Amino acid sequence: MKNFRKEFPILTQNTYLNTASSGILYNSxxxxxxxxxxxxxxxxxxxxxxxxxxxxxxxxxxxxxxxxxxxxxxxxxxxxxxxxxxxxxxxxxxxxxxxxxxxxxxxxxxxxxxxxxxxxxxxxxxxxxxxxxxxxxxxxxxxxxxxxxxxxxxxxxxxxxxxxxxxxxxxxxxxxxxxxxxxxxxxxxxxxxxxxxxxxxxxxxxxxxxxxxxxxxxxxxxxxxxxxxxxxxxxxxxxxxxxxxxxxxxxxxxxxxxxxxxxxxxxxSIGLSNIEKKINELSTYLKDELKIKDLLGKDIIQRTNHSSIFNIKGDQNLFNFLREQNIITSLRGEGIRISLHFYNTIEDIDALFSALYRYR
The missing domain is CATH 3.40.640.10 (Type I PLP-dependent aspartate aminotransferase-like (Major domain))
Incomplete structure (x- = not known):
């Protein structure tokens, strides 16, 4: 699945965690x-x-x-x-x-x-x-x-x-x-x-x-x-x-x-089954890490099945800091919304947590 990342030029300079706001243009x-x-x-x-x-x-x-x-x-x-x-x-x-x-x-x-x-x-x-x-x-x-x-x-x-x-x-x-x-x-x-x-x-x-x-x-x-x-x-x-x-x-x-x-x-051509599998893997990894770091609401923790959209505790200052680190998210509700598609990776999630650690 990583081979498809080269189709998306924005990923070379940014950690894009914002598909819930806008999908991204690709070469073909x-x-x-x-x-x-x-x-x-x-x-x-x-x-x-x-x-x-x-x-x-x-x-x-x-x-x-x-x-x-x-x-x-x-x-x-x-x-x-x-x-x-x-x-x-x-x-x-x-x-x-x-x-x-x-x-x-x-x-x-x-x-x-x-x-x-x-x-x-x-x-x-x-x-x-x-x-x-x-x-x-x-x-x-x-x-x-x-x-x-x-x-x-x-x-x-x-x-x-x-x-x-x-x-x-x-x-x-x-x-x-x-x-x-x-x-x-x-x-x-x-x-x-x-x-x-x-x-x-x-x-x-x-x-x-x-x-x-x-x-x-x-x-x-x-x-x-x-x-x-x-x-x-x-x-x-x-x-x-x-x-x-x-x-x-x-x-x-x-x-x-x-x-x-x-x-x-x-x-x-990628295969919806492959896309679903990749999104599920990323979503599970992110959810587990957010639970460990106490960044997730109890309603989401209690749900068995969840999408790849998460809203973490954060404000305008954190949002601005993440943007300065080239991590693209959205302010939604009372927190910061993160969303993952098939072109994302575990490394993207790790980059997010690294930035959160530096911020806090």
Whole structure:
């Protein structure tokens, strides 16, 4: 796996522990993007004539990558835009269950549209909290991030399947921005009705691209009746009026979605199983060391399974010190967030602890 580090020039000068904030550009993706724009430079509108066919192949790549061959896929500029469009098609009289520490693009979007909201607490027993909240409040929709962006707590995938079996009529919407690209995943059997993701983090797809995957017939159920009625009697081409067009309005950028497809192929060539194994090894090592050094919250210590995102005790001064040591992290919540991808190494983690020792 170390051989892939040469693909990422930033790693030669920095200890990059910040994929949860932004994935990094790599050599072959830069080459692809340069070739794309050279073709556009030479071809102009001729280059764009095959855009619809090309974007269809991007959807096929997403479907294959995430185990969603029989699903409806729409391309969006980012998860937040897609999620807001989804909410526009859901009756605001419906009750929505949220997680209390979840990403603002989820929680604020739901609140701002006037839904009745209930919450489950994010802690060591978050799954039990979710179950209790559903039993108590009987929500129509559960919207959440698979991986919590501050703490790195991961909602158990088997638990989601159980939820769908127990509450088949509850619409389950998952933000997978901090998840996709870290392990093998099968959407069809996941129990999730709608899964969305931006692609600039673990998927390494760069900015300006993402996707929404819906189980069959779900897309129609979240489309406003007024839209369906208008499209039925519209004289316009179906590319302007179909269910996907509500999300894919306007001309989509083949550069950004081509970057996503290129990165999907890149990650596939490495192997999601290999990536998952490497991330798990790094995550276990980091978690054990953080526990020894008393830098980890009790909720994370009590969890059996965790992502590769950790939040350690620290403030602006420590953050600034780490940056001076070329160790790239993020300030999130009440601490410093560290995140590890397959291109990281045990040596990166040791460099972090060496810097923490010098600081303290």
């Amino acid at each position: 993706l830069l080459e692809y993007r340069q070739e794309h724009d050279l073709d556009f430079l030479i071809g102009g509108s001729i280059f764009r004539e095959q855009q619809q066919h090309f974007l269809t192949t991007v959807k096929q790549s997403i479907a294959s990558f995430l185990g969603a061959p029989n699903s409806e896929i729409v391309l969006v500029s980012n998860f937040s835009t897609g999620f807001n469009t989804i909410l526009e098609g859901i009756n605001t009289k419906q009750k929505v269950l949220l997680l209390d520490e979840d990403y603002p693009s989820i929680n604020f979007a739901v609140l701002s549209k006037g839904f009745e909201v209930c919450y489950a607490e994010v802690n060591a027993v978050v799954e039990e909290n979710i179950k209790t909240a559903i039993q108590k409040h009987k929500p129509n929709v559960f919207a959440f991030s698979l991986v919590q962006y501050i703490s790195g707590i991961t909602i158990d995938l088997e638990f989601i399947k159980e939820l769908k079996r127990d509450y088949p009529d509850m619409l389950i919407i998952a933000d997978a921005t901090q998840f996709c690209g870290t392990k093998n995943f099968d959407f069809e059997s996941s129990g999730i009705d709608i899964l969305g993701s931006s692609s600039y983090k673990w998927l390494l797809g760069g900015y300006g691209n993402g996707f929404i995957i819906c189980k069959q017939n779900i897309l129609e159920s979240i489309t406003p009746t007024s839209y369906i009625n208008a499209s039925t009697h519209s004289p316009y081409d179906s590319s302007y009026t179909n269910l996907q067009a509500r999300f894919e309005c306007g001309h989509l950028d083949t550069l950004t979605f081509g970057s996503l497809q290129h990165s999907i192929h890149f990650l596939t």
